[in-house]
Amino acid sequence: MANNTLVIKLGGTLLESDEALTALFDGLTQFLNDSHRPLVLVHGGGCLVDDLLKGLGLKSTKKNGLRVTPFEHIPLIAGALAGTANKQMMAKAIAHGIKSVGFCLADGGMCKVTQLDPELGAVGECQPNDASLAQAVLDMGCMPVISSIGITEQGELMNVNADQAATAIAELLGADLVMLSDVSGILDGKGQLIPDMTQAKAEELIAKGVITGGMEVKVRAALHAAATLGRPIAVASWRYPEQLSSLLAGGAVGTKVMA
Numbered sequence: 001m002a003n004n005t006l007v008i009k010l011g012g013t014l015l016e017s018d019e020a021l022t023a024l025f026d027g028l029t030q031f032l033n034d035s036h037r038p039l040v041l042v043h044g045g046g047c048l049v050d051d052l053l054k055g056l057g058l059k060s061t062k063k064n065g066l067r068v069t070p071f072e073h074i075p076l077i078a079g080a081l082a083g084t085a086n087k088q089m090m091a092k093a094i095a096h097g098i099k100s101v102g103f104c105l106a107d108g109g110m111c112k113v114t115q116l117d118p119e120l121g122a123v124g125e126c127q128p129n130d131a132s133l134a135q136a137v138l139d140m141g142c143m144p145v146i147s148s149i150g151i152t153e154q155g156e157l158m159n160v161n162a163d164q165a166a167t168a169i170a171e172l173l174g175a176d177l178v179m180l181s182d183v184s185g186i187l188d189g190k191g192q193l194i195p196d197m198t199q200a201k202a203e204e205l206i207a208k209g210v211i212t213g214g215m216e217v218k219v220r221a222a223l224h225a226a227a228t229l230g231r232p233i234a235v236a237s238w239r240y241p242e243q244l245s246s247l248l249a250g251g252a253v254g255t256k257v258m259a
C-alpha cells in the first residue's frame, strides 16, 4: 500500500500571530477534508524560547543556527516547546475540529536522541526509531502534533532543532515533508526566491554567506531528507495559506530541495 502520509514542519514564529495561525489551520482543515491524507505536524518555537529566556534575564546564543543550551536552561526550554508551543498548536487544531495528540520525540520511542556536541550543551541529534505509536495515532484518525524535545537513553532532556526533528519524523513514517517558515522559500543574495535547490548549489550559497543561521540548518535537514526519502522536500511560507493546496499537490510554490 502506498504511504501517503504528509509531515508538515511549522516554524515557531507562526505562534506570534493568532491570525496567521488560524488562517493556516483553515487551510489544513480544507486539505484534510479534500485529501483524507494522514497528516503529522512537527513544530518549532524558537521565538517563544527567546522571549522566555530574555524575560528571565538569561542570555541565549546560537552557533551555526543551533541554540547553545546550558543544562540549567533545558527545563525552561522543554516547558516552552513541549508545553506552551505544543499545546497552542493543539488548541488551534481542536478549535478546527481536528482530533490531535501532542507528543515530544521520546514518546513511544519515536526517535533516538543523543547529545550532538558537548560544546552546545543539551542539544540533541535525532534518529528515527519506532513508528508504532505515531502510526497507531494516525490509524485512529488523529493528528500527531510533535515538539522537538527529545530524551536520551540515559534520561536527559535534549533540545533538538525542529527542522532536524521534522526530517527524522518524515523518515520514520516514510512520509512527504513540507517545511513552512516565515520566508517564501530559500532566497538568493538579492532576496529573490530560488525555485530549486541541490546539494552543490546549497554548499555554494552557504560558503558565500547567502544561506545562513536557521536557513542553513533547514537546508541541510531538507537535503538529508530528500536523499533518504528519495523525493523533493518543499521549503515554503506559512504566510500564504491560499497557496497551501497547490503546494501540497506538488505545485511550484516555494523552493524544492532535491538530493
Ligand SMILES: Nc1ncnc2c1ncn2[C@@H]1O[C@H](COP(=O)(O)OP(=O)(O)O)[C@@H](O)[C@H]1O
Pocket (backbone or CB within 6 Å): 010, 011, 012, 013, 044, 046, 163, 180, 181, 182, 183, 185, 186, 187, 188, 210, 211, 212, 213, 214, 215, 216, 218
Ligand atoms: N538564503 C536565505 N533565504 C531565506 N532565509 C534565510 C536565508 N539565510 C538566512 N535566512 C534566515 O532564515 C530564517 C528562517 O529560518 P528559521 O528562523 O530557523 O525559521 P523557522 O523558525 O521557520 O524554522 C529566515 O527568517 C531568514 O532570516
Ligand SMILES: CC(=O)N[C@@H](CCC(=O)OP(=O)(O)O)C(=O)O
Pocket (backbone or CB within 6 Å): 010, 011, 012, 013, 043, 044, 045, 046, 047, 049, 065, 066, 067, 077, 081, 123, 124, 148, 159, 160, 161, 162, 163, 214
Ligand atoms: C537546538 C535548537 O536550535 N533548538 C531550537 C528548537 C526550536 C526550533 O527549532 O524552533 P523554530 O523551528 O521555530 O526555529 C531552539 O531552541 O530554538
